[in-house]
Amino acid sequence: MDIIRDVLDNQLVDHNQRKMGKVDGIVMELRDGEAPRLTYIEVGVTTLARRLHPNLADWVAAIATKWGAKHSQPFRIPFSKVRDVGIDVEVDLEAEATPALAYEKWLRDRIIQRIPGE
Structure with missing residues (x-):
């Protein structure tokens, strides 16, 4: 698997095929004398900004x-x-059980909902 091509920036979906955003980052563990190990994928506007x-x-x-915003990390x-x-x-x-959609919910509640006609 080519991690960058196959994972980074791809659509993230839950087990019900509900969209959760995009994969914004990849966290790998570096170990002496061994190949790097993929440990986490990150979702969030701060990870995207860090890139x-x-x-x-x-x-x-x-x-x-x-x-x-409750979840800025x-x-x-x-x-x-x-x-x-x-x-x-x-x-x-x-x-819905994760903070992955926190930014979208915050944006919807604080900005989008206040736009006239929306």
Whole structure:
């Protein structure tokens, strides 16, 4: 499996095929004398911002916290929870039971809901 091509930026879905966002980051464990081991996939706007610039992630987390977001840090999913990697990355979790959708819910409640006509 080509981790970057097959996992990073792919659609993440729960065991009910409910979309949970995109895979924003990959966390690997480096071990002396052994191959790296994939430990987590990360979901969250701060991980995406970190890919652009490390300081941007801190800024995004601070702004989100200031504006009332409950989960400004990325959500880590153990790679052991990954059921299938194909067009989508399917995990053995339920989207609503995780903080993976926290940013989307916050955005919906604080911004989108206040747009006239929406």
